Amino acid sequence: MTLADLIAQARTALDTAIATRQQEQDALVALRSDPNLTEDAVAARVATRDAADAEVTRRQEALAELEREQAREEEIAALSARTVPAATRAPAYDQVHRVGQDERTYRPDQDRRGAHFERDVAAAFLGDYDAQSRLARHMQEERVERGDQLQRAAGTGAFSGLVVPQYLTELYAPATSNGRPFADAIRNHPLPPQGMVVNISRVTTTSSVDMQSAENAAVTEQDMDDTLLPITVQTAAGQQTLSRQAVERGAGVESVVLSDLYRRYDANLDSKLLNQATNGLTNVATSVAYTDASPTTAELYPKVIEGLAGVEAALTDQASGENLAVMHSRRWYWMQNAMGSSYPLITQPGVVAQTLGANYAERYGNGVRGILPNGTPVIVDNNIATNLGAGTNEDEIYLVDRNECHLWEDPDAPMYIRAEQAKASSLGVLMVVYGYFAYTHARYAHARKIAGTGLVTPTFIGA
Structure with missing residues (x-):
């Protein structure tokens, strides 16, 4: 060498x-x-x-x-x-x-x-x-x-085999990614250093308090009991094998590939929180049906309020009040498209009178995008499926208390392995990105989702 x-x-x-x-x-x-x-x-x-x-x-x-x-x-x-x-x-x-x-x-x-x-x-x-x-x-x-x-007036076209092409490596266009807007908005915890299951104790049988029937009479008593909520620690991983020629003779190839693997890791984790079978938000949330052949934002908004009422009713004194509305970008822009002359009868903090909420004009993935008329923050997340329902063209809106959506992540995740020996016989360099995480939205069964034919692919007509 x-x-x-x-x-x-x-x-x-x-x-x-x-x-x-x-x-x-x-x-x-x-x-x-x-x-x-x-x-x-x-x-x-x-x-x-x-x-x-x-x-x-x-x-x-x-x-x-x-x-x-x-x-x-x-x-x-x-x-x-x-x-x-x-x-x-x-x-x-x-x-x-x-x-x-x-x-x-x-x-x-x-x-x-x-x-x-x-x-x-x-x-x-x-x-x-x-x-x-x-x-x-x-x-x-x-x-x-x-x-x-060299003084002759011959252009570069005359030397196509000698003029070396230039690559603007600092302007390379990475593949787009849906990122992890929802994962960044919910309650995050460090993953315990050992074990492949996280256990949470939930009190399912409470104590009791009632009026004493008479002086010196026995007061009411009920034995408390709990139920274990086991949460599986999952492993997300991806790999890419590069030729040694690409690594040694390319300009920044390894860093480009590593960056893309990190982006895929984030999008996959966020998508699992929303869509994974059994435990994903779409599968644990209680549905609030919005069925409408000609949907409008004015008709959708009461369903949002109904869903938020269900969230608070499920949590009562455990509600933090930090509710979130999580929706696809197409739904958020459709709601901004609405025009009307009716306004909420009760004003809300932070919302200008006679408006249907507020848009903060933040870029995608940069936290809260705006607020609804009742002051509920909106998280826009394009990991939400858009092929739901009988027509495979519906999306969903999720309503949650952010402090009751829990995500445990390894502080060092995602981690990176670069192995040369494993692929040495073919002059390959193996790059692996992986991480451990666990999540639950079911410590309290509180989440709501708005779903139905009113959430088909939107048309932007201003109604």
């Missing part, structure tokens, strides 16, 4: 470390937006971010050391190839290129296929000053040898 190959590997490792550090920073920012966060949780996430930061510094220093070594090797090679001229010789030796005496920057006998030249072109584009210097020296050598040819 050449020194140039080691430098390429070091650059790839630095890109990966930078991507990991950015992931940790994003997780820290998201955690700090949680009103229920603890100092210990913040300290743990800051420590993880700082560890990733230290890894970036280590990778950066390793790359700089290799680049200094390469520059010194090139300097020694140039010195060894020079012929010292006589003192009275003119013009000065360092003011003219002496082809045949000075060693060429890129020599066919040492790099027959031009790999070093191609690497320097890519590196120069990404800001490598040493590569830019070598390319500039190469162009000066070309002017000495073929200056007359």
